[in-house]
Amino acid sequence: MPGLVDTHVHAPQYVNSGMGYDQRLMDWLNKYTFPEEAKFKDLEYAKEVYTKVVVRIIVVILVEVA
Numbered sequence: 001m002p003g004l005v006d007t008h009v010h011a012p013q014y015v016n017s018g019m020g021y022d023q024r025l026m027d028w029l030n031k032y033t034f035p036e037e038a039k040f041k042d043l044e045y046a047k048e049v050y051t052k053v054v055v056r057i058i059v060v061i062l063v064e065v066a
């Protein structure tokens with residue numbers, strides 16, 4: 001039986017992937033996450049990013065299965 005693989009994604013944080021790993025949690029949230037998430041009030045921006053997230057997830061799945 002395979003082990004648990006955590007694949008959950010915070011789609012609004014996709015743009016921040018890999019950024020601020022040297023920050024403490026609240027500093028990271030205030031510096032990177034909250035400003036990025038605020039951009040999602042622009043529905044065109046949200047649509048653009050969510051589309052990229054979905055495509056990226058599909059590609060990762062296809063590569064892992066192949």
Ligand SMILES: [Zn+2]
Nearest residue numbers: 007008009010
């Ligand atoms: Zn989470």
